[in-house]
Amino acid sequence: MFEFIHNIRYPKSKKKACHLILVEFDGYYQRLNEEMQGVFVMRTLYFLKNIDFHSSNEIRLNFEIKVMVASGFIQITFGLDRYRLLHFENIYIAHKPYVYESIGVPYHGDTNPKTAQINLVWSVVKKGFLIPDDALNLSIHEFSHALILDNKERMSFRKLYRHRDLILYLLAAKKEMHAMRNGSYSIFRDYGSTNLMEFFAVSVEAFFEQTNRFAIEKPLLFERLYLLLKQDPRKNGNPRL
Numbered sequence: 288m289f290e291f292i293h294n295i296r297y298p299k300s301k302k303k304a305c306h307l308i309l310v311e312f313d314g315y316y317q318r319l320n321e322e323m324q325g326v327f328v329m330r331t332l333y334f335l336k337n338i339d340f341h342s343s344n345e346i347r348l349n350f351e352i353k354v355m356v357a358s359g360f361i362q363i364t365f366g367l368d369r370y371r372l373l374h375f376e377n378i379y380i381a382h383k384p385y386v387y388e389s390i391g392v393p394y395h396g397d398t399n400p401k402t403a404q405i406n407l408v409w410s411v412v413k414k415g416f417l418i419p420d421d422a423l424n425l426s427i428h429e430f431s432h433a434l435i436l437d438n439k440e441r442m443s444f445r446k447l448y449r450h451r452d453l454i455l456y457l458l459a460a461k462k463e464m465h466a467m468r469n470g471s472y473s474i475f476r477d478y479g480s481t482n483l484m485e486f487f488a489v490s491v492e493a494f495f496e497q498t499n500r501f502a503i504e505k506p507l508l509f510e511r512l513y514l515l516l517k518q519d520p521r522k523n524g525n526p527r528l
Contacts, residue, residue, distance in 0.1 A: 359426025366517030
């Protein structure tokens with residue numbers, strides 16, 4: 288019902304422009320059937336309507352950039368009933384890595400709960416979509432952080448994830464992190480063992496960009512994640528459960 292109501296708000300020209308951008312660069316979108324592509328476009332436009340974008344002066348912040356950034360969020364939440372961030376309403380697009388004075392380390396992106404802002408370096412976002420199978424996608428990574436933080440702050444009846452599904456995923460994630468820290472082989476990059484927040488983001492990147500390998504090598508964790516996200520990317524046409 289809500290998807291239908293939101294869909295009728297947007298002119299056909301806007302939907303078509305969004306579709307043409309997505310079909311050019313987004314492999315996830317390309318594999319959807321026509322009906323699901325329509326849902327993806329509607330959710331993208333709804334997301335853009337509720338987010339304020341800003342950028343450094345060197346970036347020409349156009350519709351294409353906004354759609355590409357937003358598509359990472361839509362991809363992660365495509366199986367969920369709720370597809371809006373309540374606690375992160377600002378996205379800042381930088382033209383190069385940036386540094387927080389208190390830390391002194393260059394960042395390509397971060398999700399800052401203090402400022403309620405997601406920061407992303409545009410060239411790294413773009414590279415994440417141009418190379419679709421390396422499990423490195425900055426948009427997916429940072430929106431994974433934002434979703435976990437957003438879910439934590441929501442009232443129980445407005446949670447993004449079912450509590451039981453989240454707990455079962457976290458139990459499997461902790462076991463994998465423990466094995467990684469003890470030197471065991473893992474399909475996930477080492478950065479994922481830093482903490483649960485980073486492991487979630489890294490595992491979601493692998494879930495979408497190295498799907499078959501993930502499902503074969505870590506079947507339990509894969510199952511826990513597709514139940515949490517309510518989708519299975521192995522299913523072409525309509526991955527939603």
